[in-house]
Amino acid sequence: MTPTPTAKTDTRQRAERSPTDPLRLAGSRARRHPLAIVSSLSLVLLSTAVFTSLYAEAGHRSSVLAIAHDVPQGQRLTEADLSVVSVSASPGLHTVSAAGAHQIVGKRAAVPLVAGTLLNSAEIESAAPLPRGDAIVGVEVGQGQLPADGVVAGEKVDITFTAPAGALASTTSGELGSSDPVGNTATVALGGVLASDVIVSAVTTANSSGSPSTIVSVIVPSDLAPLIASASAAGQAAVILVGGA
Numbered sequence: 001m002t003p004t005p006t007a008k009t010d011t012r013q014r015a016e017r018s019p020t021d022p023l024r025l026a027g028s029r030a031r032r033h034p035l036a037i038v039s040s041l042s043l044v045l046l047s048t049a050v051f052t053s054l055y056a057e058a059g060h061r062s063s064v065l066a067i068a069h070d071v072p073q074g075q076r077l078t079e080a081d082l083s084v085v086s087v088s089a090s091p092g093l094h095t096v097s098a099a100g101a102h103q104i105v106g107k108r109a110a111v112p113l114v115a116g117t118l119l120n121s122a123e124i125e126s127a128a129p130l131p132r133g134d135a136i137v138g139v140e141v142g143q144g145q146l147p148a149d150g151v152v153a154g155e156k157v158d159i160t161f162t163a164p165a166g167a168l169a170s171t172t173s174g175e176l177g178s179s180d181p182v183g184n185t186a187t188v189a190l191g192g193v194l195a196s197d198v199i200v201s202a203v204t205t206a207n208s209s210g211s212p213s214t215i216v217s218v219i220v221p222s223d224l225a226p227l228i229a230s231a232s233a234a235g236q237a238a239v240i241l242v243g244g245a
Helices: 007-015 034-059 098-104 225-233
Strands: 061-067 082-088 134-141 156-161 175-179 185-189 193-208 211-221 237-241
Touching: 061 098, 082 098, 134 225, 134 237, 156 211, 156 225, 193 225, 211 225, 225 237
Parallel strands: none
Antiparallel strands: 061 082, 134 211, 156 193, 156 237, 175 185, 193 211
8 A cells, every 4th residue: 555645755855855956946037138139239340340440540551751850931852851751541631652752852842841740742832834034043142132031932022233242332333234145235233123023932041152141043034044143143142022912
């Protein structure tokens, strides 16, 4: 005859159950909210996109030209004026590739160039041909033959014929003359104007005979160029800044 289980027997059997038996808890599994899953995925995708963009930007660098030291407006650029730097590519950054340095050397600065800045192609004068009938002549002047603040490219000046150094115009007489290829002659008395309202194209410094001087290049009618060059060679040319656009 099989004994009938009692409440006491059932309790003992539950007590003897192995402690390693898994506990089955109804409804204990957590449910994930769909919105949280979508937000997590969006954050992962955004982080990946930012990282990829930064990595690509760091990898796409290019060598461009920078200004090694200050260059005044109108001065021709030399290799010593330029340096090469590496920058990240940017659509809004207008630079000059280092590979094009040979196309920049010898051109004039259209504006004052500041050391440490990137070179912009708009800061370089285009090599426009000189109009027929014009010439560029350099006038070397010393102290007292140029305004104290000097002149810069683009300004208007008069070139005058002065007395020799150390002489007074009132006690010195003389004329300066020249002829053009077709036989026309021109003479200018001391104190006279060799060329008026001419445009300065460049200004550089020189060290002639141990004395510092300034060479002012001006655009003049070609028939006046020999006259001005003669006065400059004799040290009898002065540059006067004049008004007007």
